Structure formats: structure tokens, C-alpha cells
Amino acid sequence: xxxxxxxxxxxxxxxxxxxxxxxxxxxxxxxxxxxxxxxxxxxxxxxxxxxxxxxxxxxxxxxxxxxxxxxxxxxxxxxxxxxxxxxxxxxxxxxxxxxxxxxxxxxxxxxxxxxxxxxxxxxxxxxxxxxxxxxxxxxxxxxxxxxxxxxxxxxxxxxxxxxxxxxxxxxxxxxxxxxxxxxxxxxxxxxxxxxxxxxxxxxxxxxxxxxxxxxxxxxxxxxxxxxxxxxxxxxxxxxxxxxxxxxx
Numbered sequence: 001x002x003x004x005x006x007x008x009x010x011x012x013x014x015x016x017x018x019x020x021x022x023x024x025x026x027x028x029x030x031x032x033x034x035x036x037x038x039x040x041x042x043x044x045x046x047x048x049x050x051x052x053x054x055x056x057x058x059x060x061x062x063x064x065x066x067x068x069x070x071x072x073x074x075x076x077x078x079x080x081x082x083x084x085x086x087x088x089x090x091x092x093x094x095x096x097x098x099x100x101x102x103x104x105x106x107x108x109x110x111x112x113x114x115x116x117x118x119x120x121x122x123x124x125x126x127x128x129x130x131x132x133x134x135x136x137x138x139x140x141x142x143x144x145x146x147x148x149x150x151x152x153x154x155x156x157x158x159x160x161x162x163x164x165x166x167x168x169x170x171x172x173x174x175x176x177x178x179x180x181x182x183x184x185x186x187x188x189x190x191x192x193x194x195x196x197x198x199x200x201x202x203x204x205x206x207x208x209x210x211x212x213x214x215x216x217x218x219x220x221x222x223x224x225x226x227x228x229x230x231x232x233x234x235x236x237x238x239x240x241x242x243x244x245x246x247x248x
Contacts, residue, residue, distance in 0.1 A: 008214055008233070008241075009180060010073040010106055016060055016093055017078040018046050018087055022186040023110055024136030025165060029188050032077045045152060054083050060096055069102040089117060098127050108133040108160050112143075112148035118153045126154040131140040131244075134157035138165045150165070150175045156244050161200060162188065164192045173207040177244040182214035185228040189218030197235060210242035 005013045019036065022028070032051070039047040046056055052247070063072060063109065076082055080093065084114045097105050105127075108114050112134045119126055126132055132154040136142030149157050161168070163184030173179070181200055183192035204211040216231035233239055 001149065005073060005076070007073060009243075011071040013076040014059070014062055014072045014105075015046070015056070015077045017053065017055050017075060017080065018081070019049065019051045020082060021053070021080050024137065024141040025046050025137055026141070026163060029163075029184060029186050029190075030187065034186070036077060041123055043136050053078065053082060055089055056087065057089070057092070058118075059198055060092055063096055063100045063103055066100075069104075074105050074107045077155065079109050079111055081109045081114040081118065083111065083114060090118060090177045091124075094124075094127060097130060101127075101129055104129050104131065106131045106133065106158075108135060108158075109165050110145070110222040112145035116148045116151055121153075126152060130154060131156035131158055132160070133160055133161075133178075136168070137159045137163055139168055139212045142171070143168065143171070146172060146176065157204050158244070163190060163217065164200075165190055167193075167196045171179055171200065171203055175205060176207075176209055178210045178212065178242075179204050180212045180214055183217030183219060183228075183231075185215065186229065187218075189225075191219035191223065192217065192220050194235075201235070201240070210244045212242055213240040 003013055005011060036047050036051040040050045046054060107130060114197065116126060132152060134145035134149045136145060136159050157175055158178035160175060160180045162180060162182035164181055179200060181197055182192050201211050213233060213235045215228055215233050218230050220231040221227055
């Protein structure tokens with residue numbers, strides 16, 4: 001079902017599938033897995049199998065019923081390009097997206113190779129109201145996803161650098177419009193260092209890419225562990241909420 005989101009950079013979430021499997025270090029402490037267990041215990045429909053992949057065709061029509069222009073984060077509780085989701089179902093998802101041009105859809109994946117395979121030039125294209133993004137948690141797994149994303153034509157390409165687990169070094173931001181950075185939250189959160197964030201911010205400024213700082217997470221800028229609300233969202237003394245449409 002679509003619900004109002006607490007994620008700072010979107011408005012609603014839409015989950016035509018739920019559940020996932022772990023494929024890289026960024027998945028280690030998956031918030032969606034923890035939430036899925038809670039929802040299963042509460043008896044919420046769609047989570048009867050916990051965090052096992054579940055295709056929910058009955059949710060496809062949800063955006064069609066909403067006339068007010070809305071920004072949707074697609075599959076906050078799954079990965080739309082998971083290998084077990086048939087391309088035929090993805091076709092249905094994108095049919096809904098094309099049928100609702102009043103909405104904006106933010107789609108984020110760790111499975112960049114499969115995303116690239118789906119959008120075959122001449123056969124399938126990214127609708128103009130889709131922002132397409134990849135997760136970038138470290139150099140080994142995250143940076144190669146950016147190259148796959150760059151090969152897909154999209155009106156907005158973005159990076160979710162969360163949780164940021166190490167210094168990423170030089171990032172090729174060619175063709176990228178927006179970068180979100182955040183630290184990990186939860187009881188087992190891994191720390192994020194301020195200098196890692198500062199380097200990414202500087203690279204974004206040099207490349208003319210919008211920079212959004214989402215949160216410190218479970219570790220503050222001073223290296224002390226606290227609840228993420230106490231650590232807040234300030235970086236360099238201010239809130240960074242840049243969106244791609246605001247960068248010219």
C-alpha cells in the first residue's frame with residue numbers, strides 16, 4: 001500500500017512488491033527487514049511471509065486513485081529490480097507510472113546490472129516522471145553501480161550514499177543530478193566520518209550536482225553514539241536539502 005513517508009526526500013511510498021535478499025555490505029542492517037518483521041507480527045497484509053519476496057499485484061492501482069501530484073518512493077520495502085521479479089511485472093509497474101504523469105516516481109536499486117538489462121534501448125525506456133537511482137555504500141560494490149546507472153537514459157539520475165561506510169574517493173558524477181548522503185541508524189549502526197561527507201559534498205559542488213544530507217544516523221559528527229534524532233541532520237552548521245530541480 002502507499003503510505004505517507006517519513007523519509008526526508010520523498011512524500012509517499014508505494015510498494016508493489018515487498019521483501020528482498022542481501023547482496024552487499026549496505027544490506028547488513030537493513031531497516032526494511034526489521035520493519036517487515038514488525039509488520040508481520042502486527043498481521044499487516046503483504047507481510048505474512050516477513051521479508052521474503054512478495055509480488056503484490058493488487059497494489060498496482062494505488063497511484064491511479066490519487067489525482068494530487070505526489071512524489072512516490074517506489075519499493076521502500078523491497079528492490080524493484082530484484083532478480084525474482086519478472087520483467088512482465090515490471091512492465092505493469094511502468095505502465096502505471098506512464099498512466100500517472102502527474103506523479104513523480106523515485107526508484108532506487110542495488111541491482112544496477114539488472115536495471116540496465118531491463119531498459120533495453122529501443123524496447124523499454126525510462127518514463128519522464130521517473131527519477132532513477134542506485135545505492136552507493138562503498139567503493140567495491142557501490143561505485144560500479146554508478147557506471148550502470150549512467151548507461152540508462154533518465155531525466156534524473158541520483159545516488160543514495162546511505163549508509164556511507166567508507167571514504168569513496170573520487171566519484172565520477174558525469175550524468176548524475178542528485179546525491180543523498182546519510183549515516184546508518186539502528187542499534188548496530190556503523191559510524192560515518194565527517195571527512196567522508198565533506199569530500200562528497202565538495203565533489204557535488206564542483207560538478208554542479210544537488211547535495212542532500214539526510215542524517216548522521218546512530219553516530220554523531222563528534223564520533224559519539226546517540227539516537228539518530230539527537231544527532232540530527234546538520235552538516236557544517238546547516239541543513240542541506242538541495243533537490244535536482246533547484247540546481248541549474
